[in-house]
Amino acid sequence: MLNNYNTEDKVLLSVDCIIFGFDNEGLKILLIKRDFEPEKGKWSLMGGFLKKSESLNGAAIRVLNRYTGLQDIYMEQLYAYSEVDRDPVDRTISVAFYALINIENHNTALIQDHEAEWFSISKMPKLIFDHNEMVAHAIRRLRYRTSTKPVGFELLPEKFTMRQLLELYEAILDKELDKRNFISKINSLDILVKLNEKDMLSSRKGSYLYMFDKEKYDAKLLNHFVLNL
Amino acid sequence: MLNNYNTEDKVLLSVDCIIFGFDNEGLKILLIKRDFEPEKGKWSLMGGFLKKSESLNGAAIRVLNRYTGLQDIYMEQLYAYSEVDRDPVDRTISVAFYALINIENHNTALIQDHEAEWFSISKMPKLIFDHNEMVAHAIRRLRYRTSTKPVGFELLPEKFTMRQLLELYEAILDKELDKRNFISKINSLDILVKLNEKDMLSSRKGSYLYMFDKEKYDAKLLNHFVLNL
DNA sequence: ACAAAAGTGTTCATGCTACACCCATGC
DNA sequence: GCATGGGTGTAGCATGAACACTTTTGT
Numbered sequence: 001m002l003n004n005y006n007t008e009d010k011v012l013l014s015v016d017c018i019i020f021g022f023d024n025e026g027l028k029i030l031l032i033k034r035d036f037e038p039e040k041g042k043w044s045l046m047g048g049f050l051k052k053s054e055s056l057n058g059a060a061i062r063v064l065n066r067y068t069g070l071q072d073i074y075m076e077q078l079y080a081y082s083e084v085d086r087d088p089v090d091r092t093i094s095v096a097f098y099a100l101i102n103i104e105n106h107n108t109a110l111i112q113d114h115e116a117e118w119f120s121i122s123k124m125p126k127l128i129f130d131h132n133e134m135v136a137h138a139i140r141r142l143r144y145r146t147s148t149k150p151v152g153f154e155l156l157p158e159k160f161t162m163r164q165l166l167e168l169y170e171a172i173l174d175k176e177l178d179k180r181n182f183i184s185k186i187n188s189l190d191i192l193v194k195l196n197e198k199d200m201l202s203s204r205k206g207s208y209l210y211m212f213d214k215e216k217y218d219a220k221l222l223n224h225f226v227l228n229l
Numbered sequence: 230m231l232n233n234y235n236t237e238d239k240v241l242l243s244v245d246c247i248i249f250g251f252d253n254e255g256l257k258i259l260l261i262k263r264d265f266e267p268e269k270g271k272w273s274l275m276g277g278f279l280k281k282s283e284s285l286n287g288a289a290i291r292v293l294n295r296y297t298g299l300q301d302i303y304m305e306q307l308y309a310y311s312e313v314d315r316d317p318v319d320r321t322i323s324v325a326f327y328a329l330i331n332i333e334n335h336n337t338a339l340i341q342d343h344e345a346e347w348f349s350i351s352k353m354p355k356l357i358f359d360h361n362e363m364v365a366h367a368i369r370r371l372r373y374r375t376s377t378k379p380v381g382f383e384l385l386p387e388k389f390t391m392r393q394l395l396e397l398y399e400a401i402l403d404k405e406l407d408k409r410n411f412i413s414k415i416n417s418l419d420i421l422v423k424l425n426e427k428d429m430l431s432s433r434k435g436s437y438l439y440m441f442d443k444e445k446y447d448a449k450l451l452n453h454f455v456l457n458l
Numbered sequence: 459a460c461a462a463a464a465g466t467g468t469t470c471a472t473g474c475t476a477c478a479c480c481c482a483t484g485c
Numbered sequence: 486g487c488a489t490g491g492g493t494g495t496a497g498c499a500t501g502a503a504c505a506c507t508t509t510t511g512t
Contacts, residue, residue, distance in 0.1 A: 005319050013242065049237040050311075051238050055312050055313055056309055082284040082324075084281075093279075093285065095311075202489095204484045205490065206490095391464085412466085433462065435464080435510085436464055
């Protein structure tokens with residue numbers, strides 16, 4: 001009887017993923033129509049139950065892959081939601097994760113199969129259970145993370161213009177930023193490579209493309225920086 | 230069969246509490262000798278299993294009360310630890326919380342009953358499982374929280390001197406602070422009341438006692454501030 | 459008188475903010 | 486030649502950092 005915890009309650013544990021994407025319309029979140037009861041047909045975060053053989057991170061990666069086909073995605077654990085009545089069917093504790101993906105990369109067929117849709121964060125529908133609270137929390141965390149880690153690049157294509165980067169940060173922080181100040185702050189971090197290549201789609205003059213230089217970033221042992229925008 | 234999740238795995242969920250206290254020797258953590266197998270007799274965080282009828286917060290409050298006799302304590306959820314083999318006995322996911330208590334207030338009899346002891350954070354023993362990792366995480370979070378919320382006051386007696394406050398912040402941040410700069414930054418937040426009362430124990434001259442003014446703080450709708458020390 | 463901690467302001471350097479004009483190109 | 490977005494620098498201001506001496510009082 002010593003080597004177990006038999007008298008203790010066991011519960012269901014799930015993960016829910018807040019998946020952020022960014023396109024020229026702004027910051028978006030990927031939602032699905034829930035395909036099982038209860039609340040079938042309502043908008044919901046992507047989730048799944050934890051299996052005994054995987055960690056929470058593993059479960060979140062599995063869920064994300066199932067709905068987007070993506071792997072090797074930036075993902076961070078947010079918070080555990082545990083109100084007793086949060087799921088009306090059975091006692092379920094859910095651990096929320098948020099993920100940042102390049103919106104161009106995901107598998108659109110998979111998205112359609114699951115009746116998933118991208119929503120602007122400013123036009124989110126009502127979600128099931130406490131999912132709206134999770135989303136609000138994720139947005140707060142993303143805003144904070146922006147000032148301590150170069151997470152923005154996760155949401156952009158590999159090559160991007162300064163304007164795209166600026167608009168991304170404006171979308172995340174929900175405020176206008178001064179173009180010149182923004183660029184000089186980004187440049188002072190010294191973690192971008194300017195390419196000899198221009199994006200000619202957005203203007204006649206064309207604007208230089210940049211890439212995030214992960215090696216340079218790692219080389220500085222910058223496990224965090226401070227970026228005040 | 231629709232209104233349940235019968236086919237899903239259920240797991241054990243526990244909470245572990247990192248309890249911080251502060252005295253004139255520095256920042257401390259309350260640990261217990263684990264009183265059941267496995268790892269019985271080893272140093273451990275205070276923990277307990279989640280019951281079906283309570284939230285994680287509820288469980289953490291219950292555990293904290295059981296070991297310290299305290300209620301209405303500042304507490305914050307940290308992170309969910311879920312490596313598959315983190316507990317050798319049974320699959321257990323643990324959600325860590327940290328709490329800040331006034332070290333003078335707790336019930337010393339209870340502490341003795343449980344063979345609990347205060348350890349300086351610089352002299353922590355090896356703990357069971359992944360508890361050392363939890364502690365490291367809690368210290369990081371506390372350092373960050375210090376710059377966004379007036380959490381320091383939770384660790385001090387109701388009335389305290391500027392020197393105590395300074396030494397507390399030095400202990401949390403693990404660096405020396407300039408006395409004059411510190412005091413003027415704290416004063417500029419305008420959330421303290423200076424009392425007409427001196428602490429005569431620490432010097433011949435005596436030093437004024439202060440209290441945290443929660444009403445003033447709330448009145449400013451300061452859900453967070455920035456304090457760069 | 460002296461020891462021990464309390465209390466108190468100023469200067470300097472840095473970083474942040476605000477702000478406007480020329481450039482290159484396709485049409 | 487003009488319309489469109491791209492790209493660039495500076496001056497004023499606010500904040501943070503560094504720094505030393507006087508006060509009080511019990512012994």
